[in-house]
Amino acid sequence: MSEYVHAAKFFSAACGRDRRLSRGHRGxxxxxxxxxxxxxxxxxRRAVWPVDRARLVDTHIHGLLxxxxxxxxxxxxxAMSQHLVEAGVTSWLPTTLxxxxxxxxxxxxxxxxxxxxxxxxxxxxxxxxxPYFTTEHKGAQNPKYFKNPSVAEFNExxxxxxxxxxxxxxxxxxxxAVAFTQAVAAAGTVVALGHSDATFEQxxxxxDAGATVFTHTFNGMSPLSHRAPGMVGTAMALEGVTDELxxxxxxxxxxxxxxxxRLVGPEHIAxxxxxxxxxxxxxxxxxxxxxxxxxxxxxxxxxxxxxxxGSVLQLKDALSHLLAWGAGTPAAIVKMxxxxxxxxxxxxxxxxxILPGRAADYLVLDPNLHLLETHLDGALxxxxxx
Ligand SMILES: [Zn+2]
Numbered sequence: 001m002s003e004y005v006h007a008a009k010f011f012s013a014a015c016g017r018d019r020r021l022s023r024g025h026r027g028x029x030x031x032x033x034x035x036x037x038x039x040x041x042x043x044x045r046r047a048v049w050p051v052d053r054a055r056l057v058d059t060h061i062h063g064l065l066x067x068x069x070x071x072x073x074x075x076x077x078x079a080m081s082q083h084l085v086e087a088g089v090t091s092w093l094p095t096t097l098x099x100x101x102x103x104x105x106x107x108x109x110x111x112x113x114x115x116x117x118x119x120x121x122x123x124x125x126x127x128x129x130x131p132y133f134t135t136e137h138k139g140a141q142n143p144k145y146f147k148n149p150s151v152a153e154f155n156e157x158x159x160x161x162x163x164x165x166x167x168x169x170x171x172x173x174x175x176x177a178v179a180f181t182q183a184v185a186a187a188g189t190v191v192a193l194g195h196s197d198a199t200f201e202q203x204x205x206x207x208d209a210g211a212t213v214f215t216h217t218f219n220g221m222s223p224l225s226h227r228a229p230g231m232v233g234t235a236m237a238l239e240g241v242t243d244e245l246x247x248x249x250x251x252x253x254x255x256x257x258x259x260x261x262r263l264v265g266p267e268h269i270a271x272x273x274x275x276x277x278x279x280x281x282x283x284x285x286x287x288x289x290x291x292x293x294x295x296x297x298x299x300x301x302x303x304x305x306x307x308x309x310g311s312v313l314q315l316k317d318a319l320s321h322l323l324a325w326g327a328g329t330p331a332a333i334v335k336m337x338x339x340x341x342x343x344x345x346x347x348x349x350x351x352x353x354i355l356p357g358r359a360a361d362y363l364v365l366d367p368n369l370h371l372l373e374t375h376l377d378g379a380l381x382x383x384x385x386x
Contacts (some may be wrong), residue, residue, distance in 0.1 A: 007364075009198070010354055011334040019309040055361050056315045057352050058084070058092040059270060059341045060127055060216070060244060062288070063277030063310075068287060069094040072107050074114045081118035083280060085374040085382045087273075088316035089121045090361040091342070091351035093166060095274075097289045098130035098145040101153060108161035115164060121382065124347045125166030128157065129215065132170040132177070133195035136194070139220040140302055140309035141195055142289050149180035158189065165189055166345045169215040171196035172206040172231075185210030190345055192244075195220045196231050201232035207241060213344050216274055217243040217260060218252045219308065236263055238305035242344035244272045245336075247321050248313040250299050261322075266332040271318045276300050276310030319369040330369055 030060050062069055065083055067076030077094055084092055096107055109128065115123045130141055132149040149170055158165050169192040170177055170182065181191045193203055194215025199222070214221070214235035222230030229236075235243045243264060247257055249296035251274075273279070278295040280287045285303075286293045288310055292303040298307045315337055322333045342352025354362055360378035363371060 005362075008367075009331075011331055011338065033355075055090045055351065055354065055363060056088045056319075056337045057091045057124070057341045057347070058087075058121075058273055058275075058315050059345050060095050060129070061092055061275045061279075062095050062097060062129075063090075064275060064279040066277050066281060068097075068277045068288070069107060069111075070097050070099060072103070072110050074110055074117075077111065077123075078114070078118050080121075081123065082120040084121035085376065086280070087314035088290035088319075088363050088371045088374060089364075090251045090363070090374065090376060091122045091124045091234070091345075091347070093125050093127040093345060094123060095127040095129050098133065098141045098143075099289070100145060101156075104128070104131070104157055105160045108157050108165070110166055112160065112162040118374065122351065122359075122376075123164075124342075124350055125345065126161055126164045127345070128154075128168040130169060130195065132168075132174050132180070134171040134173060134197055136197035137195050137220045137222065138292070139195060140288050140291060140307055140347055141220075142291065148174050149176045151180055151183045154180070154184060154189075166347060167192055167213065169194040169213075170201045170206075170211075172198040172211070173184055177202075178205050179208045180207040181206045181211050188346070189306065192223075193231065193234075197222045198231050198234075200229040200234050200237075203231050204238065207238050212241050213270070214241060216246050216251065218256065219246065236260065242268050242270050242340060244270045244341075244344075245310055246274050247271055247318040247327075248273075248298065248315065249313050249321055251308060251311060254321070254327075258320075258327040261332075261336070262325050266328060266335045267340055269336045270344045271315065271322075271337040272341065273313040273315050273318070274310045275313055279312045279314065281312075316371040319365070322353070324371050330367075333369065334365075 039139055043321045050108055067080050111126055124235045131145045133146050135143045167190040172193050185191050191211040192213035192215045195212050224232040276288050278300055283295050293300050293309045300312055302309045319333050338352045343349040361376050364373035365374055372384050
């Protein structure tokens with residue numbers, strides 16, 4: 001039996017206000033209706049007015065609810081999946097920190113062995129944040145594990161992950177970064193640039209070699225100056241790249257986030273959370289990797305040095321923040337949390353759009369982009385206030 005859903009607006013490539021959901025191999029899938037045609041079976045038509053529908057994809061998230069991907073504990077990762085739907089996330093990439101070769105390989109094996117068993121938001125791959133970074137902009141990444149890029153080493157991680165590593169961030173000034181980018185990008189993994197003191201020329205050389213993403217733009221990278229554009233200037237100036245942005249209001253000032261969005265456009269901005277284990281948890285003391293962190297006033301900071309240590313942002317809140325900042329139309333804002341991040345990691349054929357044949361994963365948002373409901377495979381899995 002089909003069910004029809006109706007919305008004031010669908011944030012999707014296809015137009016119209018109705019969608020038919022029919023049973024597919026895993027659960028309900030989305031099927032379109034010709035524009036202007038209303039469902040014949042009105043009884044099965046579910047109308048919530050006014051609502052907007054979208055599906056959020058978090059492509060850079062380390063932890064939640066006391067768990068961290070680097071704990072290498074499948075039950076913790078599964079719990080993250082289960083509760084990410086409360087943040088409006090229907091697809092995500094578990095994200096690593098810098099660590100030893102063995103530690104990272106073990107995390108790859110664990111996720112590859114269990115991916116698909118997660119109870120909530122779907123794991124669409126793994127994001128390797130590091131370990132090929134440089135110390136000048138280490139942020140909260142542990143420099144003990146920083147080293148030069150090695151394709152052979154990466155290939156071992158990728159095979160332990162059974163091909164699930166969709167994206168890896170590196171610092172372009174590391175010796176061998178250009179050759180690494182060429183090889184890894186050609187083999188189908190997205191290369192991102194971050195935690196780096198690179199010059200414009202160094203960063204551009206990696207983009208020319210195939211790098212396509214800038215990791216949490218402005219944070220952990222050489223700043224823009226009018227004679228030395230640095231990593232930030234490269235992220236702003238080059239075409240064909242996607243800039244990750246943490247919109248919690250603390251990592252980047254609202255005016256600056258808005259400026260970047262206006263400059264490069266929503267099709268080149270991927271909203272991420274960079275959330276660490278204190279996400280959805282009370283203020284207090286936590287750890288990030290091997291470092292002590294404290295959480296207060298919506299920020300996670302290293303106890304030593306006070307550097308920001310990831311965030312406690314939920315992706316759904318980035319939408320309402322951007323709307324309040326006047327950073328774009330609702331459609332543009334939703335695009336930055338759905339289609340753009342999915343495309344930036346090469347997973348747009350699996351998530352990020354409500355299209356015929358796709359799993360019926362979608363959200364119901366109010367006109368202020370607050371989350372009302374999350375649906376996975378056509379089933380309601382979260383309702384705000386319940
Ligand atoms: Zn980072």
